[in-house]
Amino acid sequence: MNRTDLPPSLDEYEHEELRVVRGPRSGITIAVAVHSTSRGPAIGGCRLKPYSSVGEAVADVLRLSRAMTLKCALADLPHGGGKTVAVVPGSPMNPHAREELILDIADTIGQLGGRYITGPDIGTTPEDMALIHRRTPGGAFCRPETLGGSGNSSAATARGVRAALDAAVGHVHHADSVAGLRIGVIGFGSVGRLLSESLAADGANVIITDVNDRLRSSALDRGIAWTGADLLREDLDVLVPAATGGLLDADAATACRARLVVGPANNQLASDDIDARLRERGITWVPDVIAGAGGIIHAVCREELACDEQETNARIDAIGAKVTRILTHADTHEITTLQAADAVIAHPEPTPARWPWSTHRP
Ligand SMILES: NC(=O)c1ccc[n+]([C@@H]2O[C@H](COP(=O)([O-])OP(=O)(O)OC[C@H]3O[C@@H](n4cnc5c(N)ncnc54)[C@H](O)[C@@H]3O)[C@@H](O)[C@H]2O)c1
Incomplete structure (x- = not known):
């Protein structure tokens, strides 16, 4: 070709x-x-x-x-x-x-x-x-x-989403905990289940939906509420897309009632312009490329960079600081979070010298 x-x-x-x-x-x-x-x-x-x-x-x-x-x-x-x-x-x-x-x-x-x-x-x-x-x-x-591999990455992905969500909740809702927040999770699969459990354990009111109704009892057994309703149209503090991509199209951007959208699903925006539409409506969308990065960080750190579990987790948790930087940049410059993510890539902060993957390697 x-x-x-x-x-x-x-x-x-x-x-x-x-x-x-x-x-x-x-x-x-x-x-x-x-x-x-x-x-x-x-x-x-x-x-x-x-x-x-x-x-x-x-x-x-x-x-x-x-x-x-x-x-x-x-x-x-x-x-x-x-x-x-x-x-x-x-x-x-x-x-x-x-x-x-x-x-x-x-x-x-x-x-x-x-x-x-x-x-x-x-x-x-x-x-x-x-x-x-x-x-x-x-x-x-x-x-x-x-x-000899690093295995299933779902737990690391869920950990990273939690770091992103906590940071975004602080930025958008000025809350230092998820306790009492109404959080809707679309998709009760590997990542959605672990994330829902962690949010519920910290006092959030978690509501799940999944096309696979057989997962309902598994959610209820964990004390997590289940709905067949469209969570996009529910009054929520946070909406978590944890199913397939393309959830946020023009109709969804108009219908969405949560002030914050953050989750692991890849390619959540049906097209890049949806980010601007969400912003116009006062909805903060955390780009999935950062919210869902925990799994890949885990795999690379463990298999390639010889990091131990503690260092790997520190690196996954650093997603939170990156999300705060993106959201702050977007607000300051009145741009979308996707544009802000590009700007953050273009102007990386120095990372600790002990991190061998630092972009500021001598
Ligand atoms: N697993 C990881 O480490 C990882 C890493 C980065 C990104 N992601 C992304 O996060 C998302 C979830 O990953 P996962 O590993 O939990 O997937 P999974 O396949 O285990 O779970 C997805 C769940 O979503 C449900 N679902 C599918 N379509 C739906 C719909 N329209 N409405 C409601 N529920 C629906 C499925 O029934 C399933 O239970 C995917 O988009 C995946 O690409 C996953």
Whole structure:
């Protein structure tokens, strides 16, 4: 593919590389995008999803890999952004077909010669990362801990969201605790469940919704309220998107009644202009690229930078200070939080010299 053949969105997002292949074993279309390697090898998860078309998958991989560049830069990690998506069937794949697909993905990553490292995302697991790593050594983060990886990153992601939420609650609601706040969480999956438990334990009035109604009893068992109502239209102090991306479109931005939106779901904005619409309505949106960075910080710190758990947690908790900086910058300059996040990347603060990933390395 030469440059003039590229879809407009590739130029728009300024990617370094897009590789679209049909897996020779699986026959499944795989797209790997490398947005940037200017800070170091690109990193970003591997998503298996029944996309309706290859075009939809390519648009997703371009958007998601660009967001990973922002996420890595905001988290001060020595990496750029990349992503893998595969267009899987709507019904579950048999184990053999699935393994062939994972091997095809491993080979595609291997062809990039170390410029991109993957990790788990929707539809993939630490065990899949182990298979990728066996086929393409160094090609995947988050293998199971028993196999030398850092394992499932959900707890670290939830910890990071909590740091972001606490900082944003201080900024928006001038509260030093979540106690008594009405917090709606959309998505009771790995991250949403851990976050809800931590918020409820600290006295927040947590309300959950999830399309999977079978999770209802699990929430109620934990003393967490469940609703089938649309949380976007509920009176809330904080709305937490913890399900899939694209929740915040033009209609949602108009309907949203929470003053603060902060959560881990990737690509929450259906388009970048929604951030401005939320701001006009007095709603503070914390960019998902910082709120959801805990998992990637954990993986890189533990697997690559040899940080212990204490140092890794300190680094995840530092998401709070970064969020305060972004929100303050947005208010001071009357710009959106996404624009403020870009400004914060352009003007990084010195990080402690003991942090080997400091952007101010001598
Ligand atoms: N797990 C991580 O470490 C991590 C890291 C960064 C970002 N994220 C992002 O955070 C989000 C949640 O991650 P997770 O690991 O908890 O995912 P998960 O798949 O475990 O949980 C997602 C939950 O959302 C529910 N859901 C899906 N669509 C919904 C809808 N329209 N309304 C309500 N509920 C819906 C699902 O039923 C599921 O219970 C995802 O967008 C993910 O990409 C996760």
